[in-house]
Amino acid sequence: MNLATFAVGAVQLALVVVGGPLLLGLMRRVRSRLEGRDGPPITQPWRDIAKLAHKQRTRPTESSWIFSAAPLVLVATAATVATLAPLIALTPPLAASTDFIAVIFVLLVGSVALALAALDTGTAFGGMGASRALTIGALVEPALLVAVLALSLPLHSTNLVAIVADGSRHASVLVGPSHLLALASFIVVILAESGRLPVDNPSTHLELTMIYEALILEYSGPDLALVTLGESMRLAIWLGLFVNLVAPAGVAANAGAAALVLGLVAVAAKVALVGTIVAVYEVTTAKLRLFRLPELLAGGFILALLGVVTGAVMR
Amino acid sequence: MSAVALLAGLGVLAALAAFAPRARRVQLVATILVAVEVVGAIVAIHVLVIDHPLAGHTTSLLPITGLHIDLTPLGALFTLTTAVVAFAATIHWVGYRRHAMSSVGASCAFALFVTSLLLVPAAGDIVTFLVLWEIMALTSLALVAHDHALRDEARQAAWWYGAMTQGGAALITLGLVVLGAHAKDPSFASIAASAHHLPGATRAAVFLALFIGFAAKAGLVPAHVWLPRAHAEAPAPASALLSGAMVNLGIYGIVLTRTLLGVGPTWWWLVAGFFGVISALYGSLYAATSTDLKRLLAYSTSDNMGLVVIGLAASGFFFAKHPAASSLALIASLVLVTAHALYKSTLFLGAGSVQYATHERNLDQLGGLARTMPVTSVAVVIGALSVAALPPLNGFSAEWLVVQSLVHGLAGADPVTTVATAVFVAALALTGGLTIVAFVKAVGIGFFGRARSEQAAHAREVPVSMRIGPGITATACVVFGVAPGLTLSAITRASATVAPNRSGMTATLAGFHLGALRGAVDPLALALGAVAATLVVAALRQSRGPAGAAKLRSFEPWGSGRVLTSARMQYTATSFAEPLQRVFDDVLAPQHDLDVSHAVESRYYIERVAYVSANDDVVERRLFRPVLALARWWGVRARGIANGSVHRYLAYGFVVLVLALVVVS
Numbered sequence: 016m017n018l019a020t021f022a023v024g025a026v027q028l029a030l031v032v033v034g035g036p037l038l039l040g041l042m043r044r045v046r047s048r049l050e051g052r053d054g055p056p057i058t059q060p061w062r063d064i065a066k067l068a069h070k071q072r073t074r075p076t077e078s079s080w081i082f083s084a085a086p087l088v089l090v091a092t093a094a095t096v097a098t099l100a101p102l103i104a105l106t107p108p109l110a111a112s113t114d115f116i117a118v119i120f121v122l123l124v125g126s127v128a129l130a131l132a133a134l135d136t137g138t139a140f141g142g143m144g145a146s147r148a149l150t151i152g153a154l155v156e157p158a159l160l161v162a163v164l165a166l167s168l169p170l171h172s173t174n175l176v177a178i179v180a181d182g183s184r185h186a187s188v189l190v191g192p193s194h195l196l197a198l199a200s201f202i203v204v205i206l207a208e209s210g211r212l213p214v215d216n217p218s219t220h221l222e223l224t225m226i227y228e229a230l231i232l233e234y235s236g237p238d239l240a241l242v243t244l245g246e247s248m249r250l251a252i253w254l255g256l257f258v259n260l261v262a263p264a265g266v267a268a269n270a271g272a273a274a275l276v277l278g279l280v281a282v283a284a285k286v287a288l289v290g291t292i293v294a295v296y297e298v299t300t301a302k303l304r305l306f307r308l309p310e311l312l313a314g315g316f317i318l319a320l321l322g323v324v325t326g327a328v329m330r
Numbered sequence: 331m332s333a334v335a336l337l338a339g340l341g342v343l344a345a346l347a348a349f350a351p352r353a354r355r356v357q358l359v360a361t362i363l364v365a366v367e368v369v370g371a372i373v374a375i376h377v378l379v380i381d382h383p384l385a386g387h388t389t390s391l392l393p394i395t396g397l398h399i400d401l402t403p404l405g406a407l408f409t410l411t412t413a414v415v416a417f418a419a420t421i422h423w424v425g426y427r428r429h430a431m432s433s434v435g436a437s438c439a440f441a442l443f444v445t446s447l448l449l450v451p452a453a454g455d456i457v458t459f460l461v462l463w464e465i466m467a468l469t470s471l472a473l474v475a476h477d478h479a480l481r482d483e484a485r486q487a488a489w490w491y492g493a494m495t496q497g498g499a500a501l502i503t504l505g506l507v508v509l510g511a512h513a514k515d516p517s518f519a520s521i522a523a524s525a526h527h528l529p530g531a532t533r534a535a536v537f538l539a540l541f542i543g544f545a546a547k548a549g550l551v552p553a554h555v556w557l558p559r560a561h562a563e564a565p566a567p568a569s570a571l572l573s574g575a576m577v578n579l580g581i582y583g584i585v586l587t588r589t590l591l592g593v594g595p596t597w598w599w600l601v602a603g604f605f606g607v608i609s610a611l612y613g614s615l616y617a618a619t620s621t622d623l624k625r626l627l628a629y630s631t632s633d634n635m636g637l638v639v640i641g642l643a644a645s646g647f648f649f650a651k652h653p654a655a656s657s658l659a660l661i662a663s664l665v666l667v668t669a670h671a672l673y674k675s676t677l678f679l680g681a682g683s684v685q686y687a688t689h690e691r692n693l694d695q696l697g698g699l700a701r702t703m704p705v706t707s708v709a710v711v712i713g714a715l716s717v718a719a720l721p722p723l724n725g726f727s728a729e730w731l732v733v734q735s736l737v738h739g740l741a742g743a744d745p746v747t748t749v750a751t752a753v754f755v756a757a758l759a760l761t762g763g764l765t766i767v768a769f770v771k772a773v774g775i776g777f778f779g780r781a782r783s784e785q786a787a788h789a790r791e792v793p794v795s796m797r798i799g800p801g802i803t804a805t806a807c808v809v810f811g812v813a814p815g816l817t818l819s820a821i822t823r824a825s826a827t828v829a830p831n832r833s834g835m836t837a838t839l840a841g842f843h844l845g846a847l848r849g850a851v852d853p854l855a856l857a858l859g860a861v862a863a864t865l866v867v868a869a870l871r872q873s874r875g876p877a878g879a880a881k882l883r884s885f886e887p888w889g890s891g892r893v894l895t896s897a898r899m900q901y902t903a904t905s906f907a908e909p910l911q912r913v914f915d916d917v918l919a920p921q922h923d924l925d926v927s928h929a930v931e932s933r934y935y936i937e938r939v940a941y942v943s944a945n946d947d948v949v950e951r952r953l954f955r956p957v958l959a960l961a962r963w964w965g966v967r968a969r970g971i972a973n974g975s976v977h978r979y980l981a982y983g984f985v986v987l988v989l990a991l992v993v994v995s
């Protein structure tokens with residue numbers, strides 16, 4: 016544990032905080048252009064956040080402490096993961112104990128806090144959002160953990176830094192069938208976890224179809240700014256982890272300034288590319304009916320399970 | 331030995347103190363019980379520190395065989411866990427007595443129940459074990475039947491529990507007697523020394539008998555049916571002990587089986603793992619769809635015991651090929667047992683406090699308790715987040731260890747174990763997700779939001795002793811969650827009673843390091859990071875914007891354009907679980923009944939709509955009900971044979987005697 020690793024953590028945190036809303040803006044921009052609209056500039060989410068931060072804080076009449084605490088927890092857990100995960104360099108702080116499963120569960124704390132806050136509002140929408148979000152969350156879980164199991168096979172370790180480092184050193188790991196199957200399942204997981212199409216439509220406000228928007232319906236002002244920031248940070252983290260597992264090229268192997276700058280640019284470019292692809296995919300697809308989702312998620316689970324079995328057999 | 335005698339003596343004294351006058355009865359019994367628990371904890375800690383069994387023998391109390399005490403580090407871990415849970419439950423009971431459990435019988439049964447729970451792991455031979463096991467079963471049965479005069483459900487629960495526990499005890503007795511018959515004396519030490527001389531088929535039969543018997547105590551599916559009934563109907567301090575201490579002894583029994591019989595062939599543990607997976611999935615699914623708070627907790631107990639058995643099974647079948655992962659899995663299961671004891675007793679005591687304050691345990695009638703019962707609700711939230719395995723609470727580090735043992739065990743696995751391991755991980759993951767649904771529902775519907783009934787709206791915080799009880803266990807959940815390393819040396823020593831520790835795992839104050847198996851987790855750092863980030867963000871939120879903007883103003887929530895007036899517009903526990911129930915429709919097979927009555931004048935007018943939805947236990951309905959129906963059918967048929975005529979009965983006796991003589995000759 017030395018100062019350089021904390022510098023890496025600070026740079027990663029800054030990248031995710033600043034870049035998260037920009038990623039959201041980029042994806043909206045791409046969608047609007049494909050839909051034949053000009054769309055807002057990619058800095059629009061930041062402008063919204065700045066505007067909301069200056070407004071009055073509100074809460075529903077009969078809510079309790081969890082309603083105020085949830086946005087803080089959402090942002091804080093995302094910030095913790097952004098600092099510790101191997102996003103721009105292989106030397107984040109506490110690399111030896113940056114476990115993949117721990118990272119997933121820390122992010123889960125944010126989702127649970129938000130779901131509890133939604134139930135705390137005492138409205139039908141809050142309950143609807145919480146119920147749907149958690150049902151999907153529960154069904155995503157098997158695909159996610161079995162995918163992690165498949166990714167852990169070459170090293171027999173779920174240490175996230177070690178997995179990414181192994182990929183960056185041995186290109187053969189990256190094209191192994193179990194790695195590819197696990198990442199395919201990961202795509203499904205990320206679309207579900209970050210509430211993108213075909214699981215949830217992030218731009219809907221139609222009451223009966225929305226999941227995530229219903230969950231945060233009662234937030235306004237600075238709290239809504241935090242929720243938006245937190246969600247965009249989580250999206251950036253998921254995509255950042257994904258690109259580093261698919262193609263770790265450019266991730267800094269040491270904490271030198273030049274390597275860090277290169278790593279930062281590389282990760283930002285890769286995430287922007289994947290974000291654009293997701294946005295293009297979103298334009299071309301429709302939201303799945305809620306009760307058709309288990310089929311999609313089960314598909315993700317089967318892919319991950321095949322990944323484990325092929326990985327174990329081919330060893 | 332004298333310390334164990336002191337413990338037993340104090341326990342009997344506590345039971346006798348139950349005959350004191352009503353005004354001081356519970357305080358007196360509780361005071362003596364606290365002494366019993368403290369003695370139990372000290373004895374257990376002593377054994378764990380010196381890392382050597384505490385043995386003794388007396389012939390004065392029980393004729394022929396005498397009582398044989400042999401408290402191993404493994405047993406001491408279970409005694410220590412029980413002592414902590416019982417301490418919290420006893421303190422909670424002092425306040426709870428105004429609600430229930432203040433009679434002579436209940437106080438006496440509670441005292442004996444606590445004492446026997448502390449002593450069962452100290453039993454050193456078959457006879458002592460079975461005697462203490464039966465005292466535990468009978469006293470807990472009396473507590474389950476506590477409300478028998480008030481509610482039919484309590485009588486039903488007592489019947490189910492009695493039948494299941496005695497059936498289990500019969501199998502355990504059978505298995506132990508077979509083992510004892512082949513050993514030179516009935517002590518566990520000599521059984522363990524001689525059991526490998528038994529033929530394979532006998533060992534397998536004994537394993538199955540003991541596994542099923544102990545699994546019934548641990549509440550594994552399909553022998554779980556007593557659990558949601560008994561845990562829900564028992565008064566809160568008793569249900570905290572049932573779920574936080576007694577089911578643990580089922581796990582102790584399974585571990586004991588392994589020490590007596592050795593690890594055995596792989597298929598034993600595949601069978602065990604199969605039932606673990608079924609229990610974990612079934613328990614969590616029913617927990618996610620239950621609306622009764624205590625039934626939900628009971629199903630979650632079944633689910634957690636399933637996870638523990640998955641760990642034990644992994645330890646069994648990794649034993650030959652990957653000893654390090656096998657040790658790790660065993661340690662992980664023991665960590666999970668102790669973690670479960672702490673969070674589940676918090677939750678059951680908290681549910682008891684809710685019942686005390688509102689006379690209600692149906693989530694659909696609760697809500698808003700976070701404002702009226704702040705201390706209780708914080709304890710329950712901590713317990714719920716621990717069950718949901720969220721960092722930095724103790725459930726997280728426990729489940730992380732279980733997953734790690736599976737990840738590492740894959741290294742030396744053959745195809746069968748590979749698939750089994752992947753299935754275990756998937757089961758753990760789905761269980762984890764469903765548990766989160768269950769406990770967000772329990773807390774979000776029960777404690778947050780708006781009150782759904784008069785009782786919930788007028789709830790008042792419970793007396794101070796009922797806040798301290800769950801407060802103790804909730805604090806322990808946080809402390810052992812943030813610093814899981816605190817318990818590791820004790821648990822490693824306990825596991826060494828079963829098999830030498832090969833995991834190479836070490837612990838710092840902050841976290842676990844798996845040594846040669848690569849992996850580490852550091853909940854303290856995660857917690858510190860997240861708390862620091864929370865404080866920074868909170869400070870930023872306060873400082874932004876013009877003066878006064880940071881102040882919270884409250885508004886009516888959005889009601890789609892109309893003013894929201896009714897708390898009935900909120901989601902309920904039923905509606906919250908509806909999507910999940912629909913997804914798992916084939917498994918749960920819920921029963922719906924829609925009855926529409928039309929007005930006499932015209933079918934276009936509807937007079938009344940009745941909708942009944944029942945989500946009863948599908949194993950009970952499909953497996954046990956037909957058996958019971960068959961037994962009833964046979965009983966009715968048999969009435970013709972037994973018509974009350976003495977002559978006829980004498981004739982039956984004569985015929986059976988003749989047949990017996992023919993068979994014997």
